[in-house]
Amino acid sequence: MFRSGAFVAEHVSPTSDEQVQPNGVDLTLDVVFEQLEPGRIGCDGKQIGDRAARSIEEREQKSPDTYYLPSGAYVARYNERIEIPEGHIGFVYPRSSLMRNSCMLNTAVWDAGYEGRGEGLLQVHHDVEIERDARIAQLVFAEADHEDVYDGSYQGENLE
Numbered sequence: 001m002f003r004s005g006a007f008v009a010e011h012v013s014p015t016s017d018e019q020v021q022p023n024g025v026d027l028t029l030d031v032v033f034e035q036l037e038p039g040r041i042g043c044d045g046k047q048i049g050d051r052a053a054r055s056i057e058e059r060e061q062k063s064p065d066t067y068y069l070p071s072g073a074y075v076a077r078y079n080e081r082i083e084i085p086e087g088h089i090g091f092v093y094p095r096s097s098l099m100r101n102s103c104m105l106n107t108a109v110w111d112a113g114y115e116g117r118g119e120g121l122l123q124v125h126h127d128v129e130i131e132r133d134a135r136i137a138q139l140v141f142a143e144a145d146h147e148d149v150y151d152g153s154y155q156g157e158n159l160e
């Protein structure tokens with residue numbers, strides 16, 4: 001069973017009322033990265049390729065901060081600290097307005113016991129403007145059986 005947005009919000013911080021949806025919580029954009037070098041997925045390890053934070057361009061002296069993203073693949077980091085409670089699994093979907101603008105956020109599995117500020121694959125199939133801190137994704141929780149809790153290399157990532 002998928003949990004309510006109100007339940008998910010208890011495990012996501014900070015959250016405003018606007019972020020809490022019936023079935024999940026909207027996540028907002030912190031940083032967009034571009035991968036510069038190949039990574040490696042091996043049988044007994046992995047390496048994340050070097051990346052650079054994409055600069056926020058100033059066009060027409062627009063404020064607030066806005067990313068102007070040409071077609072391509074990016075990694076987006078979310079602002080919110082997320083905890084996946086025991087007995088649950090998390091998935092992230094794109095905000096539908098992002099998808100309707102020919103962009104997609106892809107998710108891997110968010111494991112029970114994970115805590116951190118995670119990342120998603122932002123696929124831009126048509127040039128798009130995205131403001132920093134805008135809502136781009138939605139996190140949902142489903143109930144799930146498990147034996148252990150998450151204890152991998154991304155535990156506690158991007159927390160100050």
Ligand SMILES: O=c1ccn([C@H]2C[C@H](O)[C@@H](COP(=O)(O)OP(=O)(O)OP(=O)(O)O)O2)c(=O)[nH]1
Nearest residue numbers: 107108109110111114118119120150152153154
């Ligand atoms: O789209 C996603 C999916 C998951 N995560 C976080 C939560 C998850 O619990 C953690 C680790 O994911 P995974 O277990 O798939 O990582 P791995 O590549 O197997 O590395 P490790 O074995 O070090 O955990 O990354 C994200 O930030 N974004």
